Amino acid sequence: MSLIRFENVVKKFNGFAVLDGVTFDVQKGEVLAVVGPSGTGKSVTLKHLVRLLTPTSGRVLVDGVDVASCSDRELAKIRSRIGYLFQGGALLAWMNVADNVALPLRECTNLGEREIEKRVNAALEAVELTAAAEKYPAEISGGMQKRAGLARAIVRESDVVLYDEPTSGLDPVTSVTINRLIRKLNRTLGITSVVVTHDLQGALAIADRILLLKGGKVLECSSPQEFVQSANPAVKEFLAAMKGEIK
Amino acid sequence: MTVVREPLWDDAPRTKMRGVLRHLASFAAALGFAAHIMAESFAYFPSVLCRRLSRRELMNQLYITGIRTLPVVTVVSLFTGMILALQVGLELRRFNQEIYLGAAVMISLIREMAPFSCGMCLAACVGSAIAAELGTMKVNDEVAALEIMSISPIRFLAAPRILALVLMAPLLGFFCCVVGTMGGGIVGATQLGVDFEQYIASALSIAETKDLFVGLLKSLVFGIVIGTVSVEEGFATDLGATGVGRSTQRSVIVGFLLILMFGYMITRVCYQ
Numbered sequence: 001m002s003l004i005r006f007e008n009v010v011k012k013f014n015g016f017a018v019l020d021g022v023t024f025d026v027q028k029g030e031v032l033a034v035v036g037p038s039g040t041g042k043s044v045t046l047k048h049l050v051r052l053l054t055p056t057s058g059r060v061l062v063d064g065v066d067v068a069s070c071s072d073r074e075l076a077k078i079r080s081r082i083g084y085l086f087q088g089g090a091l092l093a094w095m096n097v098a099d100n101v102a103l104p105l106r107e108c109t110n111l112g113e114r115e116i117e118k119r120v121n122a123a124l125e126a127v128e129l130t131a132a133a134e135k136y137p138a139e140i141s142g143g144m145q146k147r148a149g150l151a152r153a154i155v156r157e158s159d160v161v162l163y164d165e166p167t168s169g170l171d172p173v174t175s176v177t178i179n180r181l182i183r184k185l186n187r188t189l190g191i192t193s194v195v196v197t198h199d200l201q202g203a204l205a206i207a208d209r210i211l212l213l214k215g216g217k218v219l220e221c222s223s224p225q226e227f228v229q230s231a232n233p234a235v236k237e238f239l240a241a242m243k244g245e246i247k
Numbered sequence: 248m249t250v251v252r253e254p255l256w257d258d259a260p261r262t263k264m265r266g267v268l269r270h271l272a273s274f275a276a277a278l279g280f281a282a283h284i285m286a287e288s289f290a291y292f293p294s295v296l297c298r299r300l301s302r303r304e305l306m307n308q309l310y311i312t313g314i315r316t317l318p319v320v321t322v323v324s325l326f327t328g329m330i331l332a333l334q335v336g337l338e339l340r341r342f343n344q345e346i347y348l349g350a351a352v353m354i355s356l357i358r359e360m361a362p363f364s365c366g367m368c369l370a371a372c373v374g375s376a377i378a379a380e381l382g383t384m385k386v387n388d389e390v391a392a393l394e395i396m397s398i399s400p401i402r403f404l405a406a407p408r409i410l411a412l413v414l415m416a417p418l419l420g421f422f423c424c425v426v427g428t429m430g431g432g433i434v435g436a437t438q439l440g441v442d443f444e445q446y447i448a449s450a451l452s453i454a455e456t457k458d459l460f461v462g463l464l465k466s467l468v469f470g471i472v473i474g475t476v477s478v479e480e481g482f483a484t485d486l487g488a489t490g491v492g493r494s495t496q497r498s499v500i501v502g503f504l505l506i507l508m509f510g511y512m513i514t515r516v517c518y519q
């Protein structure tokens with residue numbers, strides 16, 4: 001059974017269907033990259049997985065549980081298994097970076113301060129942010145805020161991590177570091193990942209499968225090799241556009 | 248119940264009547280949400296005192312609510328007492344009854360004006376700040392991040408703020424009464440020729456324990472109302488910076504209106 005399943009999900013805002021019959025699966029331990037033009041519902045897709053949004057019709061299943069209709073207790077259980085990296089990092093302004101990263105451990109686990117400190121240091125080291133541990137979000141750059149958000153998403157060692165544009169706004173070197181980290185977490189800990197990204201090169205490097213979303217519909221969902229060789233005109237157009245950007 | 252909520256409808260109303268009905272339903276939903284925030288915050292008060300992070304946040308909020316508003320509250324209550332003394336004193340002078348100035352000022356302050364002016368100051372200074380802060384957190388996905396981490400935003404954000412207002416509002420209300428009475432005494436002594444000691448004796452002779460308790464009750468209720476309204480407005484924020492501005496404005500307006508309404512209701516219940 002797949003860990004995550006979207007079944008014919010339709011999501012409308014003001015009568016406009018942002019997602020229009022989206023169906024796909026994510027297997028346990030898989031990295032799925034969701035790519036596509038801006039405004040096609042990539043982040044909306046991600047938000048359905050933690051019930052920040054609910055489908056107008058269709059079902060979103062996480063480990064067989066319908067996220068939209070489950071009880072609050074079941075939802076809390078699902079959410080406790082999921083780490084989420086928001087586009088802007090979503091750090092709390094009045095806490096320093098280390099306290100932000102430690103927050104889910106302090107509030108949702110019974111770990112001692114020494115163990116929390118150890119895990120926080122490991123997470124900060126993974127995103128190369130140890131030097132900024134004592135700084136407040138307002139004192140660090142947007143890219144660093146995003147890395148701090150990533151450290152917070154992985155510090156609980158969740159089964160699933162959802163990444164909303166993990167490399168946007170980052171320099172190429174840091175982007176590669178983040179992509180490597182996503183892959184490393186997947187390989188070493190078996191973390192299932194859904195990565196919403198515009199970074200096609202990154203997606204090709206880290207994903208087991210790439211899903212192209214356009215106009216609220218899934219136009220392609222295949223391995224990176226199949227994706228770049230796809231005869232699907234929509235994929236060809238997307239790849240050509242990405243290459244054009246690089247040129 | 249989650250704090251990050253979707254709009255009740257995902258399409259535009261087809262008729263005007265349906266639009267009106269939707270507005271009414273949205274209003275009812277907002278009321279229910281506010282009641283839920285208040286009830287759940289009260290249930291979380293013990294956990295605010297027990298958890299280290301929440302306790303730290305409570306201390307911060309007590310400082311913001313109690314200490315940082317002191318200058319404004321002092322000036323407002325001082326001038327409220329001075330204006331009261333001047334208006335009442337000039338009328339009393341016509342009948343040679345200036346000796347009752349202290350009683351008149353005290354009764355107005357302790358029953359009505361001190362809790363009222365304190366409530367207005369708190370709504371303007373603290374309520375607006377809470378709505379703006381939580382609204383900004385909401386549009387920056389910080390509230391959503393807390394929910395995803397299974398940290399209740401009501402326990403983590405709302406409860407310390409409402410508890411700080413619950414603890415500080417009665418204290419500030421009492422402080423307003425004392426400062427206002429002093430202000431009235433200064434005007435009485437300098438402009439109306441009323442001896443300060445006589446003024447204080449007159450003020451203390453009229454004040455009853457019941458008046459003090461009703462005044463404190465009003466301040467307490469105003470604190471709860473301001474906290475609940477501002478948290479609800481903050482959590483209901485959407486549409487980015489514009490939404491934050493709108494929520495801040497609404498929290499002050501709704502706070503003022505509810506202070507007036509609850510003030511009247513408490514007076515009616517306690518004195519009629």
